[in-house]
Amino acid sequence: MDMLMFKLDKSTEKPLYDQLYSGIKNAIIHKQIGVGTKLPSKRKLADFLNISQTTIEIAYAQLLAEGFIASKPRVGFFVEEIDELPYVQKEILELPEARNVKRSFEFDFHPGKIDGDSFPFSLWRKYAKDLFDTGSKEFLQIGEPQGEYALRAEIANYLYQSRGIVCRPEQIVIGSGTEHLLPMILRLLENDSKFALENPGYSAIPRIHLQETAIPVPVDEDGLVIDELEKTNANVVYITPSHQFPTGAVLSATRRTQLLKWAAKDENRYIIEDDYDSEFRYTGKPIPALHGLDQNNKVIYISTFTKSLMPSLRVAYLVLPPRLLRKYKETFSYYSATVPRFDQHILASFMRDGHFSKHLNRMRKIYSKKHDKITQIFAADYPDVRITGDQAGMHILISVPLRKGEDELKQMAAENNIAIYPISDYLLGPIDYEDPTFLLGFGGIPLEGIEKGIHQLMACWGVKKVESRLP
Structure with missing residues (x-):
């Protein structure tokens, strides 16, 4: 013993x-x-x-x-006999003190921020509570690989009503963000595909795996320059035609036709249309989706609920042409949906009962007021600052007539508790801008704080406010 x-x-x-x-x-x-x-x-x-x-x-x-x-x-x-594990003396490392890497700013002009104060929390909470209270045991099991049919049906209906896209729920694949869906698209396309990207353009795309092989194609006030695309050996182009990111340019009708004709010339050519913020347009009619004009099944449509609802929801979706849908079912039959089933059904119910459309209408009015406020301030007080890309979306571009570099100006703003984002962050190839140019996102800035934020930014850069022209 x-x-x-x-x-x-x-x-x-x-x-x-x-x-x-x-x-x-x-x-x-x-x-x-x-x-x-x-x-x-x-x-x-x-x-x-x-x-x-x-x-x-x-x-x-x-x-x-x-x-x-x-x-x-x-x-x-x-x-029992136990195998001995080799014992290694662990090196005691001096670890740095924990620190909050993400700094908080008084004014953060990030183009991806939304108006959090206007989110319908009570309604969302109700749908979540109703779903959990029903005790639906089947939602504890793995769902359909492409996403819940209920949500795909609502998305198909929404796309038809708002974007003129005719598709079946079976063509829709749901995933946790564009960054998750894009690698799936890349696998569906031919291994030797050559990708063309807008320059400047959405910065996450080349980081997925195209950093060395992506072909930058210039953008002007009419969107992607199709003549330049045709000079490349690309067979896939990634484009934001309704509101080019980050310039805000809209792909003109002539170039839309050119682009669709380019894709139709070869069976292995495809267009990836990212319709990331088409819901928010402030002048004229909504721009129709390129997918709605496509007669040859050459457009892969992709979008998210990041701007329309919330970035943290992490729900994105794509619409696959029939040919790629067949290949998807062969390639990804073993995949599981990456968005929790409960989240999918909450969103489906929210859309089914008309609350998504109501929320969009409300947010259009809120962002329109912010948009008008910010453009009016620049027009009245800082006329030398050039504004572009102000027809839609939740950010504008400002070009400031200063002889300082973008990095220096960004640092000056940060020292004054302001976050601002230079267009150089989104360049895939060199572009010479006459003046330092920045993205100015207004989605996350309260309406009553916009004026103070702009004046504070201009003051720290030494851009003087003009005197009132009123007598």
């Missing part, structure tokens, strides 16, 4: 069975109990340690499960 004379402390929160298990295990590891040694019976050890047999049984069961002991029926428990 001496070998099991462990000191059990009944005054601590650590259970007795855990103390006994740890004591025996450590004794076995450190060879204090030899291999083949028979452990005392549960009754004898319980009497010796003055504890219950149940405590002994639980400790032995854990040792048995982990392979430290073996059981011989009607004989008892015996110590």
